[in-house]
Amino acid sequence: MDFDGLFSNFGELTTTGLTQGAIYALVALGYTLVYGVLRLINFAHSEVFIAGAFAALWTWNGFGLDQNSQVAGIGSILFYLLVAMLVAAIASAGTATVIERVAYRPLRKRNAPPLAFLITAIGASIVISEAFGIWTRRLPQGAPSLVSTKPLFSIFGVPIDAVQLLTIGAALVMMIALDLFINRSRVGRGIRAVAQDANTAALMGVNKDRIILMVFIAGGAMAGVAGLLYDVRIGTLTYSVGFLLGLKAFTAAVLGGIGNLRGALVGGLLLGVVENYASGLFGSQWKDAAAFAVLVVLLMFRPTGLLGESLGRARA
Amino acid sequence: MTSVVDKVRDGRQAVGARWRGAPRWVRWVTLAAVIAFFYALPNPGFYQYLGPIPTTGSNFTQVLFTVSIYVLLAVGLNIVVGFAGLLDLGYFGFFAVGAYTVAVLTSPTSDLKTLWPWLLAVPVAIGLTMVSGVMLGTPTLRLRGDYLAIVTLGFAEMIRIAAVSSEFLKGQRGFNQIPHPPGQYADGRPFFGVLDARPYYWLVLTLIILVVLGVRNLTNSRVGRAWVSIREDEDAAQLMGVPTFKFKLWAFAAGAAIAGLAGALFAGKQNFVNSQNFELLNSIIILAAVIFGGSGNIFGAIVGGGLVAYMIERFRGIELLGIELYEYRFLFFGGVLVLMMIFRPEGLIPNRRRAAEFKDRRKEVTVGE
Numbered sequence: 001m002d003f004d005g006l007f008s009n010f011g012e013l014t015t016t017g018l019t020q021g022a023i024y025a026l027v028a029l030g031y032t033l034v035y036g037v038l039r040l041i042n043f044a045h046s047e048v049f050i051a052g053a054f055a056a057l058w059t060w061n062g063f064g065l066d067q068n069s070q071v072a073g074i075g076s077i078l079f080y081l082l083v084a085m086l087v088a089a090i091a092s093a094g095t096a097t098v099i100e101r102v103a104y105r106p107l108r109k110r111n112a113p114p115l116a117f118l119i120t121a122i123g124a125s126i127v128i129s130e131a132f133g134i135w136t137r138r139l140p141q142g143a144p145s146l147v148s149t150k151p152l153f154s155i156f157g158v159p160i161d162a163v164q165l166l167t168i169g170a171a172l173v174m175m176i177a178l179d180l181f182i183n184r185s186r187v188g189r190g191i192r193a194v195a196q197d198a199n200t201a202a203l204m205g206v207n208k209d210r211i212i213l214m215v216f217i218a219g220g221a222m223a224g225v226a227g228l229l230y231d232v233r234i235g236t237l238t239y240s241v242g243f244l245l246g247l248k249a250f251t252a253a254v255l256g257g258i259g260n261l262r263g264a265l266v267g268g269l270l271l272g273v274v275e276n277y278a279s280g281l282f283g284s285q286w287k288d289a290a291a292f293a294v295l296v297v298l299l300m301f302r303p304t305g306l307l308g309e310s311l312g313r314a315r316a
Numbered sequence: 317m318t319s320v321v322d323k324v325r326d327g328r329q330a331v332g333a334r335w336r337g338a339p340r341w342v343r344w345v346t347l348a349a350v351i352a353f354f355y356a357l358p359n360p361g362f363y364q365y366l367g368p369i370p371t372t373g374s375n376f377t378q379v380l381f382t383v384s385i386y387v388l389l390a391v392g393l394n395i396v397v398g399f400a401g402l403l404d405l406g407y408f409g410f411f412a413v414g415a416y417t418v419a420v421l422t423s424p425t426s427d428l429k430t431l432w433p434w435l436l437a438v439p440v441a442i443g444l445t446m447v448s449g450v451m452l453g454t455p456t457l458r459l460r461g462d463y464l465a466i467v468t469l470g471f472a473e474m475i476r477i478a479a480v481s482s483e484f485l486k487g488q489r490g491f492n493q494i495p496h497p498p499g500q501y502a503d504g505r506p507f508f509g510v511l512d513a514r515p516y517y518w519l520v521l522t523l524i525i526l527v528v529l530g531v532r533n534l535t536n537s538r539v540g541r542a543w544v545s546i547r548e549d550e551d552a553a554q555l556m557g558v559p560t561f562k563f564k565l566w567a568f569a570a571g572a573a574i575a576g577l578a579g580a581l582f583a584g585k586q587n588f589v590n591s592q593n594f595e596l597l598n599s600i601i602i603l604a605a606v607i608f609g610g611s612g613n614i615f616g617a618i619v620g621g622g623l624v625a626y627m628i629e630r631f632r633g634i635e636l637l638g639i640e641l642y643e644y645r646f647l648f649f650g651g652v653l654v655l656m657m658i659f660r661p662e663g664l665i666p667n668r669r670r671a672a673e674f675k676d677r678r679k680e681v682t683v684g685e
Contacts, residue, residue: 041462106658111677115403116657118465119607122405122600123653130647243596247473250466285481292470299463300455 006280011158013276019164019233021272022171026226027249028256028264029178030096030219036195036259037215040114043121044103046246047128048096048220052227053237054132055091056084060144067142067235077146085170085228092224096216099124105209125243133239140238143231167229174225175265178218182261187214195259244288248275251295257305266306354521358514371629377513381585383625384520385578390605390621391527391614392574397603398611398667399535400567401547402457403465406472408599410445410572412479414579417441419491419589420484426491427484434495438580445576446569453568457561472599479591490590497584508584516585523581527574528614534570535614543567547612548673597646601628604649607656610663612670619665624649 006013027049034042060066060080071077103124107116147166151159182188190211193201202208230245231237252271256263271291278290298305335343356362358377363370370376389411396404420426421437456467479485497519499507508515534540542563545553554560583589601624609620631641656663662671 041466103654103658110658112657112661112674113677114462115397115401116661118403118462119603120654120657122603123650123657126597126600126646126650127654130644130650134643134647244473247466247470251470254463254466283481285477289474289477292467292474295470296452296455296467299459299467303459303463 002281002283006277009280011156013280014273015158015160015164017273017276018269019167019272020276021252021269022168023226023229023233023268024245024249024252024271025265025268026171026174026222026229027245028253028268029175029222029261031250031253032256032258032261032264033191033215033219035253037191037198037212038104040104040117041121041250042099042216042219043118043246044099044125044128045096045219045223046242046249047125047132048092048099049223049227049230049245049249050129050132050239050242051095052088052092052220052224053230053242054136054141054227055224056088056228056231057141057143057237059084059087060146065144065146067144069144071144071146080144080146081166081228081232084231085225088228089221089224092227093217093220095128096220096223097213099128100213100216129239129242136239138239140236143235143237145235147232163233167233170225170229174222175261178222179261181218187211191215248288248291251291251298254295254303254305255298257307260305260307263305263307270306351525355518358517371632374629374632375513377517379626379629381513381517381520382629383622384517384524385582386602386605386625387618387621388520388524388527388578388581389575389602390609390617390624391524391531392571392578393602393606394611394614394617395531395534395543395574396567396571397606398613398617398670399540399543399547400564401543402564402567403462404468404568404571405465405603406468406470406475406596406599407571407575407602408594408596409468409472409475410449410575411579411582411598412472412475412594413445413448413572414441414576415583415589415593416479416485416579417444417576418580418583419494422583423491423494423589425486425493434497434580434584438577438584441580442573442576445579446573449569449572450565453565457564457568469596469599472594472596476591476594476596479594485591487591490588492588494583494587494589496587510587513585516581520581523577524618527577528618531614539563539566544612544669547670600646600653601625601649604653607663608652610665610667610670612667613663613665616663616665616667620663 027045030045030048031042034040034045063080063083065071065080071080099121103120104117107120147162149161149163151161152165153160182191190201190206191214193204193206194208194211198208201211230241248271249268252267253264254267255271256265256267271294274294275287275290279287282290338346358380360377363376371379389407393404393407396402396407418434418437418441420428421430421432421440422434424431452468452471456464480487496506496508496510497516499515501507508519535543542553542558542560545556545558546560546563550560582593586593602621605620605624606617607620608624609618610616628642628645631645661674
């Protein structure tokens, strides 16, 4: 154990962790939303994320940008980012819709047992990720470096760069938007109603199928933005990264209390930070193992997560 | 279209009914003939007459060994998924534990330098996988089933990460010179050699038969009835006095032990184990095999495991429209999982009671659908 390594890099590890955690949190929202409404772990959500990440990448390629291009001028950078963000969100929401329609809805109609949902989810997840793998010939794809990683300023001696600002900022904005959507809008009220008691909500005139679709779309859009942020932050994208990221995002959702939107934020950030501290302490190859260790320990002692499970209750 | 499906279904049911209605001696003779066929299968003098069945892209005897390992794994996973209704997505992790235990205890390249013979390491491997199953199951089996799925997935990934990055488990370099199983011919040549895969296949086949007999007895006992009751309705089972947690843990441990045995056999045959042998998708393939064959039915699991593993190898080296089919194997099995769950969740050769459960649920109406 390398305590020196942990304490001398404490600041950097924290900021890296928060940035990574913001992406986890965005993906975790999708798990939490679907779980809150359907009591279902949408295993294919990791592929919803991957679809967004690839969509953003291909949008930039469509503009003639590849991994070597440099873009000058804050205006055009913002333009590229916003367009890619929009495309990614739409692509992810579309993927989530397709998954809902093809893999989940037929099972709901047949009143299948919960395990059946999980199995189709795994199947759908493999199909999508393999399709991307075959399409990209299983090679990593490079993203243009739109946002510079030069430190802008420093807090307590820890340098902060534009990528970190963008990631955390975008994640926070998206989450506030989602929170408002769930708590203030008419559809949001429907979502909360279905989460609380689906059959009663249906009797009160809420269109359950439409609400479920909206949940998948909202979660998908969040994952799409997360995909774009991933591209910007990491710079390369391989078809298979979704699996691990999805698993960690799920851990984050459980950590905060699955079904709880604010819990997803807390869980994501916490997991990102813990994971980075663990990599400082034990070496970076153990980073991923740390996330699962957190999950197992958590399920042992507090399976309802830090903030408790709820979407239908007042807290959400 | 529907009528064709119905006809096929009726025909299949007729086959099932005829099998159950046949005299005892007919069933025994058929079974003996099937078993004899599979013992004869790896002999080149036999399989060259079988037309397109032997694989083209790789050595058929080696393929048979791989297939037999998958069948053993499918039989083991069937206990967990099929009988007890627990979704274990990291089943291959237990296989890895078994293989690595044998490797660490027997290989001269391991840090322990114990240099045990293979046969001595096998029970230890089985025991250790069982213990790891209990350790993993204790915190998670009290929770809802879907958590178990994710935690087992995480477990398999953790095993893989440990195999890749721990000094003790040697990562990519792996362990060399793992001893073969003991035994020799009359003239002193070892029975389990390097080149000929047949003895290993026969060994696994024999063990499959033994394991199937054991599992069959188990499922027809109190334990098996407890598993089925847990699968059908856990709350009701608990109310009726079934100690559900205990029996779930048993199912989990029994499944893990069989995977450990398969891992030990694999290590003894391959005599080399490294971190590349344990990709996560393998767990999914075994799950697909069990579901495809018919979870809850031992015979279904055997057929499913055999067919899936065999088809993967059969795809190797075949090109269709300029596409290497082997590349598409996971895509194909992912699709199989989705389609099976939607159209035939009870599998190819279903367990009758389980098929009835699915049918029963379909009739229950929910509001708003």
